[in-house]
Amino acid sequence: MVTSGEFSGIGLPHIEAGSNLHDLGPVELAHPTVDISGDGIADSYSHSTPNGTEVWSDYDHDGFADHVTVVEKDGDYAAWEFRRNPDGTSEWHRTDQGKLGS
Structure with a gap:
């Protein structure tokens, strides 16, 4: 399921492992805080909830998520x-x- 996000005001959608993202479209990633690619530039945003963790990444630095x-x-x-x-x-x-674990 995809729902509108309330991640500290940055507006990322909330998704679940069973989500169908076919109708989601581009997702703006305006404020990445983590450098997952190791190039010295913040490219990802990680958010944990009681239900799990989501990691959104913008590897080409165009302001939109490339991977989640x-x-x-x-x-x-x-x-x-x-x-x-x-x-x-x-x-x-x-x-x-x-x-995991199976």
Whole structure:
């Protein structure tokens, strides 16, 4: 399920491992706080809730998330990549999913 986010006012959507992101579209990542790629530039934002953790990343530094991963407290996880297609359309494509410890 995708719902509107209230992450400290930055407006990221809340997602779950079973979410379908086909209708989500581009997601602005205006204030990354973590450098996951190791290039010295903050490119990601991590948010934990009682239900799990989401990590949104902007690897090309264009201000929009390119990748998102969610890990729920029960071990369910999933990852998606945002792709821009040659015909001008774009979509979130699931790249991984499963359950930790199984």
